[in-house]
Amino acid sequence: MKQSPREKKLEEMLRSGKLVAGGFMGTDTRHPIEVIEQDVIELENLGVTTHQLVKRMEELTAMAKPRLGSWIDDPSGKLRIKSEDFKGVLVCPWPHPGHYEKRITTVQHRETGKQVVWTDLNIHMIADHGFFEGRGAFFRIEPVEIVELLFEDLT
Amino acid sequence: MIDFLLTVIIVSSISAGLALLLVLCGKYVVNYGPCKITINDDRELDTEGGKSLLAGLVEQKVFIPSACGGRGTCGFCKCKVLDGGGPLLPTETPFLTKEEQEDNMRLSCQVKIREDIKIEIPEELFNVREFQAVCSEIEDLTYDMKRFRFELKEPSEVKFTAGQYMQLFCPKYKGNKEEVYRAYSIASDPKENNYIDLIIRRVPNGICTTWCFDFLKQGDSVKLNGPYGEFRMSDTEAPMVFVAGGSGMAPFVSILSQMRNTDSKRKAKYFYGGNTTKDLCMAEEMKAFEEALEGFEFIPVVANPEEGNGWDGETGLVTEAVQRNYDDLSEHEGYLCGSPGMIDAAVKVFKELGMTEDKVYYDKFA
Numbered sequence: 001m002k003q004s005p006r007e008k009k010l011e012e013m014l015r016s017g018k019l020v021a022g023g024f025m026g027t028d029t030r031h032p033i034e035v036i037e038q039d040v041i042e043l044e045n046l047g048v049t050t051h052q053l054v055k056r057m058e059e060l061t062a063m064a065k066p067r068l069g070s071w072i073d074d075p076s077g078k079l080r081i082k083s084e085d086f087k088g089v090l091v092c093p094w095p096h097p098g099h100y101e102k103r104i105t106t107v108q109h110r111e112t113g114k115q116v117v118w119t120d121l122n123i124h125m126i127a128d129h130g131f132f133e134g135r136g137a138f139f140r141i142e143p144v145e146i147v148e149l150l151f152e153d154l155t
Numbered sequence: 156m157i158d159f160l161l162t163v164i165i166v167s168s169i170s171a172g173l174a175l176l177l178v179l180c181g182k183y184v185v186n187y188g189p190c191k192i193t194i195n196d197d198r199e200l201d202t203e204g205g206k207s208l209l210a211g212l213v214e215q216k217v218f219i220p221s222a223c224g225g226r227g228t229c230g231f232c233k234c235k236v237l238d239g240g241g242p243l244l245p246t247e248t249p250f251l252t253k254e255e256q257e258d259n260m261r262l263s264c265q266v267k268i269r270e271d272i273k274i275e276i277p278e279e280l281f282n283v284r285e286f287q288a289v290c291s292e293i294e295d296l297t298y299d300m301k302r303f304r305f306e307l308k309e310p311s312e313v314k315f316t317a318g319q320y321m322q323l324f325c326p327k328y329k330g331n332k333e334e335v336y337r338a339y340s341i342a343s344d345p346k347e348n349n350y351i352d353l354i355i356r357r358v359p360n361g362i363c364t365t366w367c368f369d370f371l372k373q374g375d376s377v378k379l380n381g382p383y384g385e386f387r388m389s390d391t392e393a394p395m396v397f398v399a400g401g402s403g404m405a406p407f408v409s410i411l412s413q414m415r416n417t418d419s420k421r422k423a424k425y426f427y428g429g430n431t432t433k434d435l436c437m438a439e440e441m442k443a444f445e446e447a448l449e450g451f452e453f454i455p456v457v458a459n460p461e462e463g464n465g466w467d468g469e470t471g472l473v474t475e476a477v478q479r480n481y482d483d484l485s486e487h488e489g490y491l492c493g494s495p496g497m498i499d500a501a502v503k504v505f506k507e508l509g510m511t512e513d514k515v516y517y518d519k520f521a
Contacts, residue, residue: 017333018226021362068400068472068497070430070458082430085496086358087338091228097249099230101495104359117359138360 006095007033013093014134024093026136039132039143046147054127056150057118061105073110078152081107090121094129109149116146191271195278202268208236209263218283218380219276220322224335225264231338232263239272284310285380291350293373296436299357300402302342303367304350305377312348313381315341317409318388320518321351321381325363328370337363340492340518341382342405344412351379356402386492386518388413393488393514394422394450396481398473398501400429403493404437406518410490411444411451422450424480428473428497430458432466454480473497474504485509491517 003011011032014024028035043050064072064083071082085103092098100120108115122139125131133140187204192211194200202211209225209232212218222229230250240261243251247262266272292304307313322336343352358364371377388395388410397407407425414421429435434457441453456476460466469476474497481487489505491498498517505515 017331017362019228021331021360021365065496066500068428068458068474068494068500070472083496085494086356086361087495088222088358089229097245099228099249102358103496 003031003033007031010094019091019093020138022138024131024137025134026138026140028134028136030134032131032134035132035134036130040130042143043147046143046151048147048151050126050130053146053150054123057105057123057126057146060107060150061103061118061120061123064105065103071108078110079107079149080110081105090119092121092124094125098124100124107149114145114149116141116149118146187269190268192268193271193273195275196273204268204270206268207264208234208240208261208266208268208272208274211268212263216285217276217280218285218322219263219280220338220383221264222322222336222338223264224333227262227265230262233260234263235259235275236261236263236266237273237275239268239270240266240274241269280383282314283381283383284313285378286310286313286351288351288377288379290371290373290375290377293371296354296404297434300436301355301368303353303355303371304343305353305379306350307348308376313351314348315345315382316387317341317345317413318386318406318518319382319384320386320406321353321379322383323353323363323367324378324380325366328366331362331366333362335362336380338383339402340384340386340405340409342408344416345409346412346416352405352408354402354405354408384518386490386516388490389488389516391488392421393486395424395488395490396477396484396505397423397425397490398477398493398497399425399427399491400473400493400497401434403491403497406492407490408437408440411448414451415444415447419448420450423448424452424454426454426456426469426473426476426480428456428458428476428493431461432457432464433461472500474500477501477504478508481508483509485511487514489515491515 014032017023060081061083064081069082069084071080073080083103083105085101088102089099090102103120106115106117118141119139122141190202190204192200192202200215207225209221219232219234221232227246236259244265247265250262251260286307287309288305288307290303291306294302296302320338320340322338325335327334339353339355341351342354355364355367357368399407435455445451445453454469456469456473457466458472460470484505487510489510491501502515
């Protein structure tokens with residue numbers, strides 16, 4: 001796949017550990033553009049738009065934030081959520097101003113125990129860049145897993 | 156068709172050649188020569204132009220806090236540039252408020268020394284030193300928190316005020332090719348000058364905490380610089396409310412040690428929050444402080460006590476425990492250390508209970 005100099009620079013940044021330990025691409029050998037395209041298509045096939053997904057993630061983070069890292073139940077009672085924040089900021093690897101609080105939200109299904117974890121930076125990268133991170137990255141979000149958990153009615 | 160391709164190849168080659176020439180010129184030909192950094196209209200440092208202001212200062216052993224190693228991603232290395240800093244760069248603006256920009260604040264890692272430059276930095280930064288040390292003890296405090304002791308080798312003594320912090324250098328390690336500094340509050344007694352204790356909580360996928368927890372061993376050499384920070388106990392006699400969670404314990408161990416050293420009679424209640432009893436730590440040490448300090452009380456708070464473990468202390472959020480214990484905090488001072496969310500929540504509660512903002516002290520590090 002041919003890349004523009006800008007895309008090359010972005011890929012270097014995503015694969016480096018300059019902003020987060022191990023970088024954003026994990027062990028994924030695909031180009032970031034391919035990762036983005038394939039994940040967005042997968043999400044669409046699951047019947048969810050990035051806008052819907054991001055809105056749901058933001059809602060759950062906002063719900064858990066005031067509990068300072070303690071678990072709370074979502075209104076349906078099917079999920080439990082916690083949101084922990086740490087000192088420091090996470091910086092978006094794309095070339096634009098953007099730094100996000102180091103906050104980690106964990107959502108767990110009460111019955112199955114399945115869980116998905118994201119940071120505020122994940123929410124931004126999905127919303128603005130369609131990027132779920134590469135496979136093997138610490139905060140990689142699998143579209144199918146997050147849709148199964150957050151949009152149970154659709155699956 | 157061949158003409159077209161040939162044109163494209165020629166134009167591309169010329170562009171690439173010019174770009175390469177620019178890069179090579181920047182690296183080998185452009186010579187800014189010797190430059191002066193004037194600090195606070197008082198000190199002059201000689202340096203070679205072409206490097207970042209941060210690098211120029213570090214080279215002369217003047218340390219400005221910086222967590223990202225000069226990549227412009229942490230926003231810590233702010234200083235006032237009065238002359239010679241060039242225009243504000245887009246890489247700086249996300250980290251500077253409008254007021255800071257108007258006040259000539261810059262990120263020193265982004266300012267390139269091209270000519271003589273005049274800057275202002277807090278005088279206290281001249282006391283910051285770089286220390287070579289050895290990790291002499293590692294103690295598990297909870298499942299995700301450890302206390303590290305660093306014996307100072309060169310220089311072998313440090314002077315700090317309880318509440319201040321150090322920056323720990325995190326080297327490259329397997330899986331991390333980047334060198335960074337991270338700030339941690341000092342958790343040792345200020346009268347002990349030969350070592351520094353740091354309490355560190357593991358941050359999932361954190362660059363420095365992963366190194367501390369998975370790679371750093373007893374006997375390893377480490378590098379630190381400091382002390383930094385304005386967070387400290389005031390010199391009033393106002394009763395104090397301490398609120399902390401997790402590794403926010405650190406500065407309070409130091410402050411309580413200082414109170415014990417000076418036989419302080421000042422009243423202080425310390426609310427320390429955890430999600431479960433497994434998040435609590437240093438109960439014995441806190442008990443010893445209670446015995447040594449007549450005005451001190453330690454109140455651990457557990458948000459979700461495990462069923463059947465017999466927890467009979469305060470429950471709920473640490474801020475809720477503060478609300479239960481006080482009706483009026485207008486005469487008190489508040490001291491906070493912990494996650495940004497906890498600090499924001501505690502400041503809100505303090506204000507609701509009548510404490511004015513000038514009496515709330517904290518160090519968010521970010």
